[in-house]
Amino acid sequence: MKKHRVTEAQVVTRMGEANRPTSRGEAVPWFCRVMLVLLVTLSLTLVGPVSAAKAADDAIRCPDRPIRYAFFESPVLFEAGKGLEKDLFDEIRARSGCRFETIVMPRVRIWNEFEAGHLDMTTTVLRTPEREKTLWVLDYLQLRNYLLVRKSDANRLAALQDFDKPGNALRIGVVRGYKYGLEYDAMLKKLAANGRVDEVVRSDQLFRMLKAGRISAMIATPLNYLSALTRNGMVDQVTILDWGGPSAASPRGLGLSKQSFTEAEARKWQALLDNMRRDGTILRLIKRYMKQPEANAMMLQSRQ
Known part of the structure; x- marks a missing residue:
């Protein structure tokens, strides 16, 4: 793209053209256009400092130690x-x-x-x-969070509350220190009082326990169970239930x-x-x- 130099004479000429009558017979003073240009330039100039100030506000101050x-x-x-x-x-x-x-x-x-x-x-x-x-x-x-139940035990459950039915001895496994959502946590509290909750340190332990039949159910997210079920050869052995309610x-x-x-x-x-x-x-x-x-x-x- 070619660059054109604008001489002082051309500026004067263009200012003069700006004062020519419009099609409606009205003259637009050249200084109005100059002021408009100045205002636009000023506003654009202020954007930089404002953005810089915002970036400074969001800048993280690192501690002196790791x-x-x-x-x-x-x-x-x-x-x-x-x-x-x-x-x-x-x-x-x-x-x-x-x-x-x-x-x-x-x-x-x-x-x-x-x-x-x-x-x-x-x-x-x-x-x-x-x-x-x-x-x-x-x-x-x-x-x-979803409830993963062994298919051999799934027919004994029609709802989350069925875990706590009299005579139901199904066990569930959890990761110690996890919170699973209000509905799941309330159920787990009841089952733990009856000694039917097995706690482990890592979630991969639960998948092995579920496969071996040591527990009948566990709770996990798709991020965990999609790969773990495949890795453990359990895709056809588990029923996945969405019984956790809104808090899941x-x-x-x-x-x-x-x-x-x-x-x-x-x-x-x-x-x-x-x-x-x-x-x-x-x-x-x-x-x-x-x-x-x-x-x-x-x-x-x-x-x-």
């Missing part, structure tokens, strides 16, 4: 140092520019370590009133210790996660492990 970040072993989410949560962590670390120290431990120990002030962050936290006493929970995806689908978030981060600092980490969602990064990472429909179902609704 952030203590805990993972827990779970199929697809985090296994042998790989998985969706590892991918999300790598993106969070790159965008924040902070230093991290990672550790892998059972879920129930993670909660104890937070209460003791020994951890700063962890992943895939389900928000509960108890956890919000010690954690800021920053949502970034949602998961839905719930946001999961990054947990930040309230001992380590202020509310204002937590908002900046939430802004980082929101940007990852808006620019498609979170969906892209989920699709490494899930097909498009399941990946879409895991995305949170847009935040304001």
Whole structure:
């Protein structure tokens, strides 16, 4: 594209043309057009500082020491140092520019370590009133829990409440320290009182127990069970039931210790996660492990 230099004489000429009568016989003063140009230029100039100020407001201030970040072993989410949560962590670390120290431990120990002030962050936290006493929970995806029942036992159940029927001795397995949603948790509390709940440290243990018939049911999300059932040769042995009610689908978030981060600092980490969602990064990472429909179902609704 050719560049044209505009001389002073041409400017004067054009200003003069601006004063010529319009088709309606009205003259448009040249200085009005000049003022309009100046106003547009000023507004565009202000966009840069405003954007820079907004970026400064959202900028994360890294602690002076490495952030203590805990993972827990779970199929697809985090296994042998790989998985969706590892991918999300790598993106969070790159965008924040902070230093991290990672550790892998059972879920129930993670909660104890937070209460003791020994951890700063962890992943895939389900928000509960108890956890919000010690954690800021920053949502970034949602998961839905389903009931997985051995087909040989499924005909004994017509509803979730049937687990608690007199004479029903079916056992269910759970991961110690997990929360599954209001309806499931209420049922588990009743069954635990009767000694019919088996607790394990890792969810992959539950799939093996279900296959061996040591338990009749377990609770899991598609992110866990889709690959685990195939890997354990159980696809045709299990009935999948959606009996958890509205609370079975719930946001999961990054947990930040309230001992380590202020509310204002937590908002900046939430802004980082929101940007990852808006620019498609979170969906892209989920699709490494899930097909498009399941990946879409895991995305949170847009935040304001």
